[in-house]
Amino acid sequence: MIARRVRDSGxxxxxxxxxxxxxxxxxxxxxxxxxxxxxxxxxLLPVADRDxxxxxxxLQRYRDSVNDPPVPGPR
Amino acid sequence: MLRSARVTDxxxxxxTEQDRAVDVLFDGRRxxxxxxxxxxxxxxxERKYPWPDALRRFLDGVTTLSLVDHVSEEELxxxxxxxxxxxxxxxxxxxxxxxxxxxxxxxxxxxxxxxxAEHVKPLLDSMEAVLAALEKAGVEPFIAYGTLLGAVxxxxxxxxxxxxxxxxxxxxxxxxxxxxxxxxxxxxxxEQGFAVTRYSGIxxxxxxxxxxxxxRGLDVFGGFMRDGxxxxxxEVGHPFEAQWIFPxxxxxxxxxxxxxPAVPEHLLEAMYGPTWRVPDPAYKxxxxxxxxxxxxxxxxxxxxxxxxxxxxxYGHGPQAGPQGPSEFVRWxxxxxxxxxxxxxxxxxxxxxxxxLARQGVEAWGLDFISxxxxxxxxxxxxxxxxxTFLWANITELRSVMVTGALLARLPGPRxxxxxxxxxxxxxxxxxxxxxxxxxxxxxSGRLYxxxxxxxxxxxxxxxxxxxxxxxxxAQVADLGGRVLERxxxxxxxxxxxxxxxxxxxxxRLVITWNP
Numbered sequence: 001m002i003a004r005r006v007r008d009s010g011x012x013x014x015x016x017x018x019x020x021x022x023x024x025x026x027x028x029x030x031x032x033x034x035x036x037x038x039x040x041x042x043x044l045l046p047v048a049d050r051d052x053x054x055x056x057x058x059l060q061r062y063r064d065s066v067n068d069p070p071v072p073g074p075r
Numbered sequence: 076m077l078r079s080a081r082v083t084d085x086x087x088x089x090x091t092e093q094d095r096a097v098d099v100l101f102d103g104r105r106x107x108x109x110x111x112x113x114x115x116x117x118x119x120x121e122r123k124y125p126w127p128d129a130l131r132r133f134l135d136g137v138t139t140l141s142l143v144d145h146v147s148e149e150e151l152x153x154x155x156x157x158x159x160x161x162x163x164x165x166x167x168x169x170x171x172x173x174x175x176x177x178x179x180x181x182x183x184x185x186x187x188x189x190x191x192a193e194h195v196k197p198l199l200d201s202m203e204a205v206l207a208a209l210e211k212a213g214v215e216p217f218i219a220y221g222t223l224l225g226a227v228x229x230x231x232x233x234x235x236x237x238x239x240x241x242x243x244x245x246x247x248x249x250x251x252x253x254x255x256x257x258x259x260x261x262x263x264x265x266e267q268g269f270a271v272t273r274y275s276g277i278x279x280x281x282x283x284x285x286x287x288x289x290x291r292g293l294d295v296f297g298g299f300m301r302d303g304x305x306x307x308x309x310e311v312g313h314p315f316e317a318q319w320i321f322p323x324x325x326x327x328x329x330x331x332x333x334x335x336p337a338v339p340e341h342l343l344e345a346m347y348g349p350t351w352r353v354p355d356p357a358y359k360x361x362x363x364x365x366x367x368x369x370x371x372x373x374x375x376x377x378x379x380x381x382x383x384x385x386x387x388x389y390g391h392g393p394q395a396g397p398q399g400p401s402e403f404v405r406w407x408x409x410x411x412x413x414x415x416x417x418x419x420x421x422x423x424x425x426x427x428x429x430x431l432a433r434q435g436v437e438a439w440g441l442d443f444i445s446x447x448x449x450x451x452x453x454x455x456x457x458x459x460x461x462x463t464f465l466w467a468n469i470t471e472l473r474s475v476m477v478t479g480a481l482l483a484r485l486p487g488p489r490x491x492x493x494x495x496x497x498x499x500x501x502x503x504x505x506x507x508x509x510x511x512x513x514x515x516x517x518x519s520g521r522l523y524x525x526x527x528x529x530x531x532x533x534x535x536x537x538x539x540x541x542x543x544x545x546x547x548x549a550q551v552a553d554l555g556g557r558v559l560e561r562x563x564x565x566x567x568x569x570x571x572x573x574x575x576x577x578x579x580x581x582x583r584l585v586i587t588w589n590p
Contacts, residue, residue: 020368023372024368024371024372026372027250027368027369027372027373028372028373028376030250030251030254030276030372030373030374031254031276031373031374031376031377031472032472033251034250034251034254034255034258034276035254035471035472035473035476036472037251037255038255038258038473039472039473039476039477043476043477043480047480059477059480059481062473062477063465063477063478063481064265065258065261065262065265065266066261066273066471066473066474066477067465067466067467067474068272068273068443068445068466068468069270069271069272069282070445070466071445071446071449
């Protein structure tokens with residue numbers, strides 16, 4: 001009886017750990033989804049315009065908004 | 076309170092049963108603080124407080140060391156001590172002679188207590204400028220964390236603090252929407268002329284250049300409410316009511332007024348617990364694991380190796396670094412005599428990029444530490460070489476996508492090189508690296524990878540760990556790639572590569588997306 005309870009609680013612990021890992025995997029989709037949505041809204045749709053100059057400018061502007069800023073100091 | 080205290084090169088030894096925050100003073104100036112029990116460990120009959128690492132290099136000379144109860148200001152101990160072999164007074168200062176002190180994270184910083192009103196003015200100006208910019212971009216920002224604590228408690232910046240924090244609570248309640256808003260805020264700030272560096276899905280630092288040319292970073296922490304809980308990056312997950320945030324109030328800090336939450340006391344309790352009114356210079360966040368897991372899961376993971384490993388490795392400012400090509404790039408060049416464009420992911424100092432450019436290849440270097448390649452970029456410009464360097468981050472999908480889109484437009488065949496990148500990032504970074512390579516190389520070019528495949532004496536150095544090559548090959552196959560060549564080799568070379576042994580520890584792969 002006691003042995004079974006110990007065994008069960010061990011199993012439960014393992015299942016909780018697995019469940020936590022799975023929940024965390026699901027949470028991580030939020031960042032992916034946000035990044036993907038941002039790319040689609042800001043880049044993909046305007047790129048479909050096929051206006052070469054505008055596309056180049058757009059890529060540059062989007063990059064500037066994602067990038068770390070350049071290192072300061074004399075060039 | 077203290078039954079005894081003594082000071083040695085190893086640390087401060089005390090006998091006490093109490094647990095209180097005490098300040099450590101050198102010649103009457105506060106250097107740091109610690110809790111008598113929490114931050115010490117048993118050493119025989121005594122409790123030992125080891126010297127913090129950041130302080131050690133200064134501990135050579137003489138000083139009058141005092142221990143003072145932080146709250147009551149009672150002096151508990153004072154003695155003339157000698158540390159190391161030096162004869163001079165110990166001076167804990169930066170290169171310009173400015174006094175430094177340990178902050179609560181045990182970093183040596185220029186703390187507010189050592190600054191005069193004229194030093195604080197530029198900070199207050201910067202805070203006002205960034206608050207106005209955020210307001211203009213559509214959120215309702217307020218001062219947060221230590222800055223809010225100082226304002227509400229004393230109307231002043233906290234002496235043992237060194238930076239200013241801002242925050243806002245989004246009107247959205249879903250993590251995805253809150254992140255999209257944060258991306259939009261960053262765009263708006265960049266368009267307003269600010270330099271911004273992102274730390275997570277909802278937090279970034281705004282870099283403000285002050286009149287003396289120094290750059291100060293103001294942290295902006297995003298937050299949101301969901302199901303009666305407030306989540307605020309980076310430490311808060313607490314039951315909360317919207318009316319404690321909105322409408323915002325005003326609070327006084329150093330003689331100026333700044334926006335604050337409607338009832339700042341509630342936010343301070345959520346940040347620092349019910350004892351927030353008692354000053355604690357050695358405060359440690361006790362963020363519940365469930366909150367850490369939530370904030371990590373939702374918002375973090377885009378800075379793998381950035382500060383902890385490579386930021387430290389490259390130090391401050393532009394770097395000289397080793398010159399000359401790696402064996403890896405020589406091998407790639409032999410395999411690809413006709414390449415027109417080369418993209419070196421994780422280019423570091425940019426020596427391989429420069430070598431390729433000198434041979435007439437249009438060479439691009441990508442790295443997430445831009446000061447690493449700054450010197451090479453300058454040299455390339457001066458010498459008119461076809462070498463271009465870009466900041467890019469393979470753990471950030473947006474960066475991968477836009478960089479891939481940009482480079483895919485260059486003349487082919489385009490070859491991608493990544494030497495010790497797949498083995499220095501995480502699983503997400505690896506899949507993004509392969510995606511980037513697929514976007515850039517397309518059907519015309521190939522990807523050349525070098526990874527650590529087995530443990531070697533230098534294993535783990537700079538975040539490079541032996542990689543399961545079979546798992547990597549499966550990832551390649553998942554993305555429609557095909558391995559053309561595989562070489563398991565014994566020796567790696569070069570001064571910035573992990574140390575090697577004679578057994579095969581390095582794997583080189585050539586990958587194509589051409590069916």
